[in-house]
Amino acid sequence: MMETFAGLVQGFQVALSGTNLLYGFIGCFLGTAVGILPGLGPAATISLLLPAMYAMESPATSLIFLAGIFYGSMYGGSTTSILLKLPGEAASVVTAIDGNEMAKKGRGGAALAIAAIGSFIAGTVGVIGLSFFGPPIAGFAIKFSSPEYFSLILLGLLLAVFLAGSSPLRGLIMLFTGILLAQVGVDPMTGMFRFTYGSLDLMNGFDFVTIAMGMFGLSEILLTLEEAVNSETVAKIGKLWPNRQEWREARGAIARGSVIGFFAGVIPGGGAVISSLVSYSVERKLSKNPDEFGHGAVAGVAGPESANNAASSSSFIPLLTLGIPCNASIAMIYAALLIQGVTPGPLLLSQHPDVFWGVVASMYVGNIILVILNLPLVSLWVKLLKVPFGILGPMIVIVTTIGSYSLENSMFGVNCFFVFGIIGYFFRKLGFDPGPLLMAFILSSLLESNMRQALMLSGGSFSIFVTRPISAAILFIFVVVLIGNIVSMIRKSRKKAAAKS
Amino acid sequence: MITKQQRNAGVLFMLLGAYVVYYAIFELDIGSVHSPGSGFFTLICGSGILILSTVLVALSFIKGTEDCPLWGKGEWKKPALAIAVIFAYIVLIPRLGFILSTAAFLIAWGVIVEHDRPLRIAIVTIAGSASMWVLFEKLLRVPLPNGILPW
Numbered sequence: 001m002m003e004t005f006a007g008l009v010q011g012f013q014v015a016l017s018g019t020n021l022l023y024g025f026i027g028c029f030l031g032t033a034v035g036i037l038p039g040l041g042p043a044a045t046i047s048l049l050l051p052a053m054y055a056m057e058s059p060a061t062s063l064i065f066l067a068g069i070f071y072g073s074m075y076g077g078s079t080t081s082i083l084l085k086l087p088g089e090a091a092s093v094v095t096a097i098d099g100n101e102m103a104k105k106g107r108g109g110a111a112l113a114i115a116a117i118g119s120f121i122a123g124t125v126g127v128i129g130l131s132f133f134g135p136p137i138a139g140f141a142i143k144f145s146s147p148e149y150f151s152l153i154l155l156g157l158l159l160a161v162f163l164a165g166s167s168p169l170r171g172l173i174m175l176f177t178g179i180l181l182a183q184v185g186v187d188p189m190t191g192m193f194r195f196t197y198g199s200l201d202l203m204n205g206f207d208f209v210t211i212a213m214g215m216f217g218l219s220e221i222l223l224t225l226e227e228a229v230n231s232e233t234v235a236k237i238g239k240l241w242p243n244r245q246e247w248r249e250a251r252g253a254i255a256r257g258s259v260i261g262f263f264a265g266v267i268p269g270g271g272a273v274i275s276s277l278v279s280y281s282v283e284r285k286l287s288k289n290p291d292e293f294g295h296g297a298v299a300g301v302a303g304p305e306s307a308n309n310a311a312s313s314s315s316f317i318p319l320l321t322l323g324i325p326c327n328a329s330i331a332m333i334y335a336a337l338l339i340q341g342v343t344p345g346p347l348l349l350s351q352h353p354d355v356f357w358g359v360v361a362s363m364y365v366g367n368i369i370l371v372i373l374n375l376p377l378v379s380l381w382v383k384l385l386k387v388p389f390g391i392l393g394p395m396i397v398i399v400t401t402i403g404s405y406s407l408e409n410s411m412f413g414v415n416c417f418f419v420f421g422i423i424g425y426f427f428r429k430l431g432f433d434p435g436p437l438l439m440a441f442i443l444s445s446l447l448e449s450n451m452r453q454a455l456m457l458s459g460g461s462f463s464i465f466v467t468r469p470i471s472a473a474i475l476f477i478f479v480v481v482l483i484g485n486i487v488s489m490i491r492k493s494r495k496k497a498a499a500k501s
Numbered sequence: 502m503i504t505k506q507q508r509n510a511g512v513l514f515m516l517l518g519a520y521v522v523y524y525a526i527f528e529l530d531i532g533s534v535h536s537p538g539s540g541f542f543t544l545i546c547g548s549g550i551l552i553l554s555t556v557l558v559a560l561s562f563i564k565g566t567e568d569c570p571l572w573g574k575g576e577w578k579k580p581a582l583a584i585a586v587i588f589a590y591i592v593l594i595p596r597l598g599f600i601l602s603t604a605a606f607l608i609a610w611g612v613i614v615e616h617d618r619p620l621r622i623a624i625v626t627i628a629g630s631a632s633m634w635v636l637f638e639k640l641l642r643v644p645l646p647n648g649i650l651p652w
Contacts, residue, residue, distance in 0.1 A: 176549035187539035225579040390615035398633050405644045414591055429571045430510050448542045460535030
C-alpha cells in the first residue's frame with residue numbers, strides 16, 4: 001500500500017511536469033475531438049500519430065499523450081451520440097439510443113452532463129483500480145517464463161477474437177493473417193529470410209505503423225466517404241445541469257457501470273464497447289420502467305458512458321503489467337512504447353517506474369481536464385462538427401502519407417500504407433475486423449519465440465504447456481472460454497433454425 | 502448467415518493458406534518439434550488460414566449464402582475516386598516533390614472526389630499545402646521528398 005502511494009507521488013511529479021502536462025492536455029483535447037468527429041476513432045488517430053513517437057524524447061510523455069487520446073475519445077464520443085445520434089466511436093453506440101431521445105426532449109444538456117460526470121467518476125474508479133491492482137499483478141507476472149507467456153498471449157488473442165468480434169471464425173482468420181504478415185522478413189532465431197523474394201525492403205519486414213495507419217486510418221477515410229454526415233440535425237443542448245430526479249436515476253447506473261467497465265476492460269477483447277453493451281442491458285434489466293429504455297432513460301446514458309470510461313482506464317492493466325494489449329487502440333500504444341525502446345510487461349514497473357506511475361497519475365489529471373473540456377466547452381465541440389469532411393479527409397491523407405514516408409525516408413512505407421489501406425477497406429466491408437490482425441501482428445514475434453523456447457526447454461514436448469501450473473491454469477481458462485463460445489454459437493444457430501421453421 | 506462476398510473472400514484465404522503451407526514446407530526449414538526451424542511457425546500459420554477458410558467456405562455451402570452487395574447504389578464511387586487520387590499522389594510525390602504534389606492532390610480531391618466550389622478548392626489548396634509544409638519541414642523537421650523543386 002505504502003509503495004503504491006510512493007509510486008503515485010513519483011507519478012504525479014512526472015505527470016505534472018510542464019511538458020507532460022502539456023502533452024496530456026493535447027492528448028485529451030485530440031481525444032475529445034476524434035471522439036466527436038464521426039469516422040475517426042481512437043485507433044485510427046493513434047495510428048496516425050505513431051510516426052510522431054519517433055520524435056518524442058521520453059516514453060512517459062508519449063504514453064501520457066496517447067493514453068489521453070484513448071480515454072479522451074470515450075468522453076468525446078458521447079457528444080455526437082447524444083446531440084446527433086451519430087456515435088463518434090463504437091463504445092458510444094448505445095449512448096445514442098437514449099441520449100438522443102433525451103436531447104429531443106430538450107434535455108441534451110442534462111444527458112451530456114450525466115455522461116461527463118459518469119465518465120469522470122468511472123474513469124477515476126478505473127485509475128484507482130489500476131494504481132492498486134497493477135503492481136501486485138506485475139509482481140506475480142515476473143514468475144512467468146516462456147510456456148506461461150505463450151499460453152497468456154494465446155489466451156489474450158483468442159479472447160480478443162471471441163469477445164470483440166461479430167464472427168469468431170472470421171476473427172481467427174484475421175488473427176492468423178496478422179501472424180503471417182509478421183513472418184515477413186528475417187527469422188530472429190535462425191536468421192533465415194521469409195517471404196522476402198529478394199527484396200531489400202521486405203527483408204526488414206512490414207512496419208507496424210504503416211499497417212496500422214493503412215488498415216485503420218486510410219480505410220476509415222474511405223468508409224467515411226461512403227456516408228454523408230449531416231451536421232444540421234444537431235439537437236439543442238438545453239439546460240446543462242440535470243435535475244434531482246435525473247441525478248437519482250443516474251447515481252446507481254454510474255456506480256454499476258464503473259464496476260462493470262472496470263472488469264470488462266481488464267479482459268482481453270472486452271474493453272469499452274463490450275462494457276457499454278453489458279451495462280446497458282444490466283440497467284434495462286434492473287430498471288423499474290424497462291419500457292423507458294429507448295425513449296430517453298437516464299440510466300441508459302449514465303451506465304454505458306461510465307462503463308466505457310472505466311474500461312478504457314482498466315484496459316491499461318494487462319498492457320502495463322503483463323505486456324498484453326487487449327484491443328487495437330491499446331495495441332498501438334504498445335507499439336508506441338516499443339518505438340520508444342520500452343517493452344511493456346511485468347518488468348516495466350521496476351525498470352521504468354516513471355513511465356508506469358507517470359501514466360497512472362496523468363489519468364487522474366486527465367479525467368479532470370476532460371470534465372472541464374467536455375462540459376463548459378460543449379458548444380465549441382459542436383462547432384467542430386461543421387468542419388466539412390472534404391477538408392478533413394485529404395489533410396488526414398497527407399499527414400498519414402508523409403508519416404509513412406518519414407519512418408525510413410523511403411516510398412516503401414508509403415506504398416505499404418496505401419496497399420494495407422485498400423486491403424483494410426475491403427476487410428471491413430466484408431466484415432473481417434482488422435483489430436485481431438493488428439494485435440496478432442504485434443504479438444506474433446513474442447508468441448513464436450516463446451513457443452519455440454518452450455519446446456526447446458521441454459525437448460519437443462507440448463506437455464510443458466499443461467504441466468506447469470500457471471500455464472495450465474491459463475490454458476484451462478482458454479478451453480472454458482472456447483467451449484462456452486462454441487456452445488453459445490450452437491445454441492444461437494439452433495434458435496435461428498427453430499425460428500425459421 | 503455468411504454472405505456470397507464473404508465466401509469469395511474465404512476462397513481467396515484458402516489459396517493464401519495453401520500457398521503459405523507450400524512455402525513453409527518447400528522454401529523454409531520446418532525443423533522438428535525438438536528444434537523448430539524458421540518454417541515451423543509459418544506452417545502452423547498457413548495451416549490455420551487454410552483450415553479456417555475451408556470451414557468458412559464449407560459452412561457457406563452447408564447453410565447457404567445471402568447476397569449482400571458491398572456497396573449501395575453509387576456508394577463505391579467516392580472511395581474509388583479517392584483511391585485513384587491517392588495513388589496518383591503517391592506516384593507524384595518522388596517526382597514533383599512534396600509541395601507541388603500536395604497542391605495537385607488537394608486540387609484533384611476537391612474537383613474529382615468532393616466536387617467542391619472552385620474558390621474553396623483554391624483556399625484549401627494554398628492554405629493546406631503551405632501549412633502542411635510548415636508543419637513537417639519546419640516544426641517536425643521531417644525530411645520531405647524534393648522532386649523537381651529544391652524545397
